[in-house]
Amino acid sequence: MTNRSLLALVLAALINCGLAIGPSLAVQPDEMLDDPQLEATARHISKQLRCVVCQNQSLDDSDAGVAKDMRLKVRELLVQGQDEASIKQYFVDRYGDYVLLKPPFDWRTAPLWLLPIILLAIAGFGLAVALRRRGRGGAQQGPAPLDASEQARLDAMLQEDSQP
Amino acid sequence: MNRWLFFAPLAIFVVLLAVWAWGLNDKRDPNALPSQLIDKAMPVFALPDLAGSGSPSLATSDLDDGQVKLLNFFASWCVPCRIEHPHLTTLAKEAKLPVHGIAWKDKPEDALAWLQALGNPYTRIGVDEFNKVGLDFGTTGVPETFIVDQQGRVRYRHQGPLDPLIINETIIPLVLALRAEEKS
Known part of the structure; x- marks a missing residue:
């Protein structure tokens, strides 16, 4: 492979990466609000809401028709003067916590958040007990030191051995 | 203390077994999105009729007749709806159950052509071309079916096409139970 074709390959890869992390293409120009500040809020909210038909995309990323309807609803509610919390609540009331990409902390999600900490604590406790037992056991069970005779x-x- | 620790791995294993058994249960659908409307009053709406279909328009106030009824979201572009259609027609006829339709995200002329080709099982039809009412019902697609009780509360939601199994084992028993609830 010549240097030039290698360079072309690297450039192509860079351009691809740029597209992948570039602005989302799902939001169509005709959906956007005229007020740039409200539009920014709308984008901020729709990034936190899950598209209900495509499992793990946000509303902001999804090309699905339902996601578009939901994005329009976010903007409609914003124009009516609702704030972020009440708009999120609007969707939670209709689609459940599922619609939030970041699940809230409550009794149902507590195991999800707390289990790693609990497991780490149990493992640490077990390790501490094992280490302490081994340290103590070593002092007790080793052979007794030789006395003077x-x-x-x-x-x-x-001395006998070392003499020829 | 020592004796307790001896049984700890067994206890942890039993807990894990329970979690795995729960996860392997094939009746559990991890993708299911339970409806938020169950046992709540259905959303208030008023939709225009589908001109030419012969069915009057659909609004919450029309459903205030003290009857158990089915609410079915459909669309002409939806292939599973086509599969569901004959079963829905049979259900409406044989169970003497009012079935109301909502044409969801569909052009009225397409919905009309679809009903003219396949037959119209719906008592009333509302046109929700821009998913205004669908959002209030927490609809994620079509077909989707709701059972509404005599008091106008949503009691059941099914996502996907109705088939004879669901109709005979879930829908009809539930409708009969709801009707009995009223009488007692």
């Missing part, structure tokens, strides 16, 4: 016999043996 035993040491003298050992020294004598070693």
